[in-house]
Amino acid sequence: MPEDLKPKPDEFEPRIVAFFCNWCTYLAADLAGTSRIKYAANAEVVRVMCSGRVDVQFILKAFAKGADGVLIGGCHPGDCHYQEGNYKALRRFRLVQRLIRQMGIEEERLRLEWISAAEGDRVRVVVEDMVKTLKRLGPLRKPGQPNLLEVA
Amino acid sequence: MSDPHGAVRIGVYTCHCGTNIAATVDVKALAQFAATLPHVVLSRDYKYMCSDPGQELIRQDIRDHDLNRIVVASCSPHLHEHTFRTALKVGGLNPYYFHMVNIREQASWVHVDKAQATRKAQDLVCAAVRRVAFHQPLERGRVAIHPDVLVLGGGIAGIHAALTLANAGKHVFLVEKEPTIGGHMAKFDKTFPTLDCAACILTPKMSAVRSHPNITLWTYSEVTRVDGYVGNYKATVLRHPRYVDEDLCAGCLECLDACVYKQAKVPDEFNMRLSKRKPIYIPFPQAVPQVPVIDPETCIQFKSGKCKKTCIEACGDRHAINLHAEPEIEEIEVGTVILATGFQTFDAARIPYYGYGKYPNVYTALEVERLVNASGPTGGEVILRDGRKPQTVAIVHCVGSRDENTHRWCSRVCCMYSLKLAHLIKEHTGAEIFNFYIDMRTPGKGFEEFYQKLLNERVHFIRGRVAEVTDWELDPSEEGKLVIRAEDTLAGFVRRIPVDMVVLATGLEPRADAPEVRRIFNISCASEGFFLERHPKLAPVNTFTDGIFLAGCCQGPKDIPDTVAQAGAAAAEALALIDAGYVETEPNTAHVEEAVCCGCKTCISMCPYRAISFVNEIHKSRVNEVLCKGCGTCVAACPSGAVRQHLFEDDEIFAEIEGVLSNA
Numbered sequence: 001m002p003e004d005l006k007p008k009p010d011e012f013e014p015r016i017v018a019f020f021c022n023w024c025t026y027l028a029a030d031l032a033g034t035s036r037i038k039y040a041a042n043a044e045v046v047r048v049m050c051s052g053r054v055d056v057q058f059i060l061k062a063f064a065k066g067a068d069g070v071l072i073g074g075c076h077p078g079d080c081h082y083q084e085g086n087y088k089a090l091r092r093f094r095l096v097q098r099l100i101r102q103m104g105i106e107e108e109r110l111r112l113e114w115i116s117a118a119e120g121d122r123v124r125v126v127v128e129d130m131v132k133t134l135k136r137l138g139p140l141r142k143p144g145q146p147n148l149l150e151v152a
Numbered sequence: 153m154s155d156p157h158g159a160v161r162i163g164v165y166t167c168h169c170g171t172n173i174a175a176t177v178d179v180k181a182l183a184q185f186a187a188t189l190p191h192v193v194l195s196r197d198y199k200y201m202c203s204d205p206g207q208e209l210i211r212q213d214i215r216d217h218d219l220n221r222i223v224v225a226s227c228s229p230h231l232h233e234h235t236f237r238t239a240l241k242v243g244g245l246n247p248y249y250f251h252m253v254n255i256r257e258q259a260s261w262v263h264v265d266k267a268q269a270t271r272k273a274q275d276l277v278c279a280a281v282r283r284v285a286f287h288q289p290l291e292r293g294r295v296a297i298h299p300d301v302l303v304l305g306g307g308i309a310g311i312h313a314a315l316t317l318a319n320a321g322k323h324v325f326l327v328e329k330e331p332t333i334g335g336h337m338a339k340f341d342k343t344f345p346t347l348d349c350a351a352c353i354l355t356p357k358m359s360a361v362r363s364h365p366n367i368t369l370w371t372y373s374e375v376t377r378v379d380g381y382v383g384n385y386k387a388t389v390l391r392h393p394r395y396v397d398e399d400l401c402a403g404c405l406e407c408l409d410a411c412v413y414k415q416a417k418v419p420d421e422f423n424m425r426l427s428k429r430k431p432i433y434i435p436f437p438q439a440v441p442q443v444p445v446i447d448p449e450t451c452i453q454f455k456s457g458k459c460k461k462t463c464i465e466a467c468g469d470r471h472a473i474n475l476h477a478e479p480e481i482e483e484i485e486v487g488t489v490i491l492a493t494g495f496q497t498f499d500a501a502r503i504p505y506y507g508y509g510k511y512p513n514v515y516t517a518l519e520v521e522r523l524v525n526a527s528g529p530t531g532g533e534v535i536l537r538d539g540r541k542p543q544t545v546a547i548v549h550c551v552g553s554r555d556e557n558t559h560r561w562c563s564r565v566c567c568m569y570s571l572k573l574a575h576l577i578k579e580h581t582g583a584e585i586f587n588f589y590i591d592m593r594t595p596g597k598g599f600e601e602f603y604q605k606l607l608n609e610r611v612h613f614i615r616g617r618v619a620e621v622t623d624w625e626l627d628p629s630e631e632g633k634l635v636i637r638a639e640d641t642l643a644g645f646v647r648r649i650p651v652d653m654v655v656l657a658t659g660l661e662p663r664a665d666a667p668e669v670r671r672i673f674n675i676s677c678a679s680e681g682f683f684l685e686r687h688p689k690l691a692p693v694n695t696f697t698d699g700i701f702l703a704g705c706c707q708g709p710k711d712i713p714d715t716v717a718q719a720g721a722a723a724a725e726a727l728a729l730i731d732a733g734y735v736e737t738e739p740n741t742a743h744v745e746e747a748v749c750c751g752c753k754t755c756i757s758m759c760p761y762r763a764i765s766f767v768n769e770i771h772k773s774r775v776n777e778v779l780c781k782g783c784g785t786c787v788a789a790c791p792s793g794a795v796r797q798h799l800f801e802d803d804e805i806f807a808e809i810e811g812v813l814s815n816a
């Protein structure tokens with residue numbers, strides 16, 4: 001087992017909810033699997049047909065329910081299976097970034113990545129990098145702290 | 153918790169997938185965990201859920217245990233979602249009362265720690281169980297398939313696919329970019345390993361295309377736009393003017409002789425610029441269609457307007473030549489598309505130390521194909537650019553293949569065509585031939601036997617990648633020669649071999665315009681740029697866009713037999729769709745809850761398919777579910793939650809999010 005993939009007891013393991021589009025990033029995650037690329041088990045995928053389906057509420061719900069990070073994966077600009085859903089996702093992403101900043105959530109906890117069906121290794125790179133970032137930031141909800149997002 | 157779903161009875165099935173899942177995910181523990189989740193009345197694990205006994209398990213349990221929701225934790229839904237939905241249907245349940253959990257591609261195969269992988273699998277199963285409780289029964293729609301087919305690319309792949317479909321009685325539009333069909337194969341002299349003449353097997357198929365009543369052939373044309381979806385594509389084809397009317401031209405070619413250019417002066421692309429052509433030309437004598445084309449870049453009339461226009465004079469009463477022809481736009485409707493756009497060969501000049509473009513006697517393999525071809529620029533004589541006959545020839549394998557600096561893939565055909573060229577050059581000149589190879593790859597029918605034949609013909613094989621081709625002589629024997637420097641890795645020393653001619657076995661790469669084609673047809677490319685098939689083994693000619701199929705080297709390097717086999721497969725896939733007459737569509741379309749819609753029209757601007765219209769009378773939006781492709785962008789944008797998406801309802805996704813985070 002590679003040293004960095006070994007779980008370390010007591011270390012904070014961030015939880016990531018990953019919204020992956022059906023046509024590019026979900027397939028990239030499948031490709032990572034068929035290529036037996038190993039990466040951290042912190043990201044759990046919710047499949048949507050298009051990154052454009054990712055509702056602002058989904059992101060807030062994930063943060064409210066205990067996610068330390070939210071990852072959105074879509075097709076590269078110009079490659080969207082539905083022509084331009086990824087552009088809509090990008091716009092919404094920018095909006096939510098500002099929104100969560102105002103709520104005191106670090107912007108780095110929300111990430112949008114373009115990963116094509118051929119980029120299996122990119123899934124590993126992005127997830128590992130996000131895990132690293134989130135470990136640095138620590139848990140979103142510190143023990144004893146009220147959950148301001150619970151209303152979402 | 154009150155139960156909003158009536159009596160939800162969920163069955164959860166965990167697949168071992170042999171040891172593919174079971175080695176990394178504790179499937180027993182996962183099944184036991186699932187049994188504790190709300191509404192789960194049955195949780196089983198089984199070796200292979202996708203097998204017939206596995207499916208039967210689901211079908212039987214639906215009957216025996218009154219299950220009304222099914223969750224299967226196994227591989228990717230892209231692989232077996234359809235399989236299990238069908239099992240539900242056979243078992244008497246609506247197939248959309250199902251959710252699949254990907255614990256193979258996205259868990260067991262990508263994680264190493266069993267505890268972590270199992271924990272993640274539990275979260276995902278929990279998410280699916282919560283989600284599936286909200287599922288509603290859905291019906292698939294039906295879309296009629298237009299019986300016509302568009303085949304893009306007129307190489308051997310496109311030709312074979314078009315003829316197969318046309319022979320089955322389907323109408324085919326064959327669109328080719330060049331002024332003639334035939335593709336790369338038309339340039340070859342012989343084909344390996346049988347050494348049958350490429351022209352003898354290709355040109356009859358080319359003329360069959362021309363004369364087939366079911367084929368509309370548009371050469372010198374390209375597809376500029378494609379709209380629609382499986383069964384109902386609308387394609388826009390741009391037909392470049394060839395300035396000679398195809399319907400009026402009789403193919404007498406008198407205009408070529410009459411051209412004011414008495415000598416051909418323009419490098420001939422078909423002959424790899426080894427000969428010259430006139431501004432009005434026919435790519436090669438057996439070209440289809442047998443209609444000349446005028447190249448406005450070099451024609452005097454186009455450049456200066458002061459030509460005597462002897463070509464028009466020669467054409468006489470036929471009036472086939474029209475120098476004022478404009479590009480034409482054709483709009484066609486087809487149900488299916490076969491992409492057979494082929495490849496380009498690696499540009500040898502990208503590897504400067506092989507001297508292509510610097511030393512005149514360094515050739516690419518495709519140039520040598522033309523030299524050995526009886527209808528080529530030298531009439532089949534292998535002579536160097538200075539007119540000499542080569543006495544010694546080096547063939548350098550893997551130029552632009554298996555190389556970290558250029559392309560990492562093996563181009564599959566180069567070993568074999570190098571053997572073929574070695575045989576042909578030896579036959580034509582009696583020269584001594586040295587092959588420099590990394591590995592000899594001859595894994596086809598009759599290929600290894602052909603290699604043995606070449607060994608018996610005393611062609612030399614030196615194992616080692618060539619370091620450089622140089623004209624820097626070290627002793628008199630190397631004077632006036634090209635020197636190959638290579639490490640002979642079998643003998644264990646560096647060799648210098650002086651030769652008269654160097655042939656670079658250039659690899660196959662995606663065409664420069666492949667990204668554009670990919671965008672127009674909305675398909676995916678693999679990382680190296682070849683078009684991506686839906687599944688490398690189970691759907692090798694399908695793409696992720698329904699109704700669009702792949703054939704030939706646009707999908708990856710392959711030889712002629714494999715290309716023809718793939719073209720036949722693509723034609724068969726298209727035929728299967730056409731003859732079914734309709735295709736079932738996924739029900740994941742959007743719809744508007746009219747009672748909730750406030751008429752703000754936000755959704756309308758979201759839809760790239762213009763599927764949403766505004767009904768003025770009631771001041772509400774309405775989704776045309778036939779036009780809706782089911783991306784859900786409008787759903788996410790609706791500020792009042794009035795637009796909803798089947799199978800991706802807010803409730804379902806919220807439940808899924810809560811599920812994955814249930815033990816956070």
